[in-house]
Amino acid sequence: MISDRPELTLPHRDPFLWVTRLMERNEDGSEGVVEFDVDADLDLFRGHFPDRPIFPGVIQLEAGAQACMWVFMGVLDGGSIREGLFVAVDSYKFKRPVLPGDILRIHCKKLHFKAGLHNWSVEIKSRDDSVLYSKGNFWMKLGGVLS
Numbered sequence: 001m002i003s004d005r006p007e008l009t010l011p012h013r014d015p016f017l018w019v020t021r022l023m024e025r026n027e028d029g030s031e032g033v034v035e036f037d038v039d040a041d042l043d044l045f046r047g048h049f050p051d052r053p054i055f056p057g058v059i060q061l062e063a064g065a066q067a068c069m070w071v072f073m074g075v076l077d078g079g080s081i082r083e084g085l086f087v088a089v090d091s092y093k094f095k096r097p098v099l100p101g102d103i104l105r106i107h108c109k110k111l112h113f114k115a116g117l118h119n120w121s122v123e124i125k126s127r128d129d130s131v132l133y134s135k136g137n138f139w140m141k142l143g144g145v146l147s
Helices: 057-073
Strands: 019-023 033-037 080-095 103-115 117-127 132-145
Touching: 019 057, 033 057, 057 080, 057 103, 057 117, 057 132
Parallel strands: none
Antiparallel strands: 019 033, 033 103, 080 132, 103 117, 117 132
16 A cells, blocks of 8 residues: 555545545556545435445546546645546446445556546456446546645
8 A cells, every 4th residue: 555645635525535545556657556445324325325325426437536636646745736627538337336335446547648638547346356346438637736
């Protein structure tokens, strides 16, 4: 594990922080793995769905974006939080439901950089990588310092 302090790098805060641990990161921040603990007590499970709680797909997509941003930025000193904005989602598929108590391993890989935009591929898997929950590609603008 590299870090369990996403707040040192990401602008997101509870209750909209969907990453827990930066596990792996290559030197240039173009590839890495982030984990997220899907807490059974998350408030969103009260409504999605009360009789069969499922972690929402749109939040999986957001978790993937936050993971890519953390991989790209690495661990900062906390004094220069960066922004990351969605630009487009090329494709995203949901393969299996994510349930309360699951631990997600979010595999991030930067595919392209063009006109100031980063194209990322994401696969969200179980902690042991045996189950693929979702995968897809999207574009983000990364890097500006929030003021």
